[in-house]
Amino acid sequence: MQTSRPILLFAWRNLWRYPKRSGILISVTFLGLASILFFNSLMLSWANSMLDNTLNNLGAQWQIQTEQMQQNPDIEQRFLLSSEQQKTLQNSSLFWAPRLNLPAIAKSEYDTVGVNLLAVNLNRENNVSFIGRFAEQEKISGFNNPKHPYQLIVGKALLDRLNTAVGRKLVLMTQGKDGKLAEIGLRITAAFEHSDPNVEKTMLFMPLATAQKWLLLENQVNQISLKNPQTLTLQEAKITTDSVPQLESIKQQFPQESLLSWRDLQPYAFASISMMDSFNWVWLAMIGVLMLFALLNTLYMSLYERRTELQRLFVLGLKPSHLRRLLLLELLAILSIGTALSWAFMFALVASLPDGIDLSFLAEGTAWIGISHQLFLGYDIELWLSNTLQLIGALLLLGAIPIWRATRFKVLQQTRNSLED
Amino acid sequence: MFHSPVIECQGVCKAFADGDSVIKAIDQVDLEVFGGDFICLYGASGSGKTTLLNLIGGLDRPSSGEVFLDKHPLSHYSDDELTDLRLHKIGFIFQSYNLVPVFSALENVAFILQMQGFSNRDALAKSEYILQQVGLSKLMHRHPAELSGGQQQRVAIARAIVAQPKIVLADEPTANLDSKNSEQLLQLMKQLNQELGTTFIISSHDPQVIQAAERKIELADGKIIHDSLA
Incomplete structure (x- = not known):
């Protein structure tokens, strides 16, 4: 024009x-x-x-656990992880990591502190949580080696609190399956830093096999974390349901336990997102x-x-x-x-x-x-x-x-x- | 002098409400304006000069009566058609020049042609020619703020005639100018009237303008009380 x-x-x-x-x-x-x-x-x-x-710290995308686990995470919530169940998880193409998540007391020469003890398999945690990635970065080898079973990874803030250091020993106490106090002495292999001060102050990691042996819980865990290899995008995170077909067969393998999504485990995070x-x-x-x-x-x-x-x-x-x-x-x-x-x-x-x-x-x-x-x-x-x-x-x-x-x-x-x- | 009326007013009235009373700004005006006329409408303030100019220019509609332009009644035109009519057939010159301050003299003149649909090149070429005619060939790239009052009014005249309108309506064009500039401007308008045959209707109190006009129409209380042609 x-x-x-x-x-x-x-x-x-x-x-x-x-x-x-x-x-x-x-x-x-x-x-x-x-x-x-x-x-x-x-x-x-x-x-x-x-x-x-939410997904990469410790929570992962889904968790298999008993219904009471969220309110009362202790040894009573344990369940058997059978070889058949392990096979189903293995075939699911999801990353998975079995854990024992227990309240415990850590004791050094100077102090005694209530902690959250997580017994893990570091090889499996590698793709699931920050501790696996930390172990890989720090090249912590032999954590799962049965020849060196008494290892411990501790937050730096907790080390300071307990006035101890890497290389020294800590005594851990928790409730055994018989209800009595169980004790173990573990050497501190490494100390991690974390953006969440609470994680650094309260979390301890020990080999799952050692914990099972110590607490007489052969093949028993109280938590299995699962994660999809495909990264969950923000848009997918806003959707209320998961469209992962493998979950159905996993659910069937764990009829006594619940398969909870991160949305159920972290409702505040889901609501905010x-x-x-x-x-x-x-x-x-x-x-x-x-x-x-x-x-x-x-x-x-x-x-x-x-x-x-x-x-x-x-x-x-x-x-x-x-x-x-x-x-x-x-x-x-x-x-x-x-x-x-x-x-x-x-x-x-x-x-x-x-x-x-x-x-x-x-x-x-x-x-x-x-x-x-x-x-x-x-x-x-x-x-x-x-x-x-x-x-x-x-x-x-x-x-x-x-x-x-x-x-x-x-x-x-x-x-x-x-x-x- | 042409003998067919370009503008014809037949029994034109324009009344305004002023509270409860009615003011007749134009009262039963009959007028014929011929092609090539150089007319001055004069009279005291409030006599109806500007209102009559507005009615002729299609800026206002009469309360009764009819205004014809080239034998076409203006009442038959829509508002948009009247605007088109003003763009193509009527040139306007204002007392306060009303040039676009962000345009140069040349752009001010060319703007009207561009709005008519002329290409940029043609519009600028025609505008340059007209500005030369009004004696502004050296100042055509200056902006209005860089020109004197007389020079600005020359640009306004160039803008009014560049599209070769049937008539040019000028409302007190010399009111802001000194007598020397007024004289020069009048000479220019008369020259254009004679050379191009453009019809000028000028409303003014200025004796110089009244003196220069070929046809003098005096208005009082909205009525024509004297027409030198009659």
Whole structure:
């Protein structure tokens, strides 16, 4: 269309005619949209961190255990892991790790502390929990070797608390299957660090075979953690049910026990991840309303100041539709510049924080809500794009109202009191 | 001088409500304007000059009576058609120039042609020619803020005539100019009137304008009380 070029040029030059006003509108768009995109990224990293902590710490994706295990994790919840069951798990193509999860007391020469003892098979934990990966990184060999059965991996914070060190011995006490106190002395092989201070302060890991022998629990465990080799995405995590066909056959093999999903085991994490979209929406709506007030207010003022000019253009032969196109293009240009700036800023921000945001000064708090103290800002282009389009679309749509009103010429304003009207 | 009326007003009235009373801004005006006329509408403030200009320019609709442009009644046109009519057939000159401040003189003139659908190149070429005609060939790339009042009004005249309209309506075009500039502007308008045959209807109190007009129409209380042609 021949008229598009002059109108486009007019709109573009008008932007710089009132640099202060355009600057304010661009700043409002930039700040509003950047805050929305930042919140998107923060929520994304929050949810990813929460999902990662939930699935990769110790919880895994599913757990086989007795119904009472969650309320009362002790030796009474033990069950036999038969060779047939092991075969089913082996054939399922899922990663699995049998455990004995027991409350215990750790005693050094200096102190005695209540701990959470996890008897594990490190080879199996490798793909299931952080302790397996830790053992692989630290090249802890022989943990499952029956020739060196009395090994222990302890959190660094617990070592400090017990005033002991790697290489020394700790005495562990827990309830035996006969209800009496059982004791064992184990040498500390390694000490791990963890983003969750509670894990570091309370967790101890010993070989599963040693624990079974010590507590006379041949082939018995009280927990089996399962994990799908395919990483669970955030989108899949928001769905309430699992579509993993192998689970059905596993369930049948464990008729006395429950197969619980991470959603049942960590309901807070699941609720937070599911509500991520809602949080984004609430923030988008809040910022959108604030931006709308600022934008419409400035737009109304500018249109009021320009009413004579618009009227004169109408007199010269520009139709209201031309004037609306002109004003909408001006608004679109302002919103586009603000959008480009906020996207560029967010890309730069994400790129400038490759090591994430360090929240270690809030370590207790981050642990309490189940996220890592290192948050890695990421971006979901689809989410950014949809939020940008929703926001800019809404602002354009609502900005069109004062524009439409300001260009609703029928005849000159001075004839408003005409008898005909 | 052409003898077919370009504009014809037949019993035109325009009344406004003012509280409970009714003010007749234009009262039973009959008028014929011929192609190539150079008319001055004069009279005291509130006599109805600008209202009559608005009615002729299709900016307002009469309460009764009819305005014809080229024998077509304006009441038959929709608002959009009237806007098109103003763009193609009527040129406007305002007291306060009303140039687009972000455009140069050349762009201001070309803008009207571009809105009519002319290509950018043709619009600029025609505008350059017209600006040369009004004596602004050296200033055509300046913006309105860089031009004097007289120069701005010349640009406004160039903008009004560039599309070769049937008529040019000028509302107090010399009101913001000194007498020297007013004189030059009047000479320019008369020159264009004679060379291009463009019809000018000028509303003014300025004795210089009244003096220069070939046809003088005096208005009082919305009525024509004197028409030098009659």
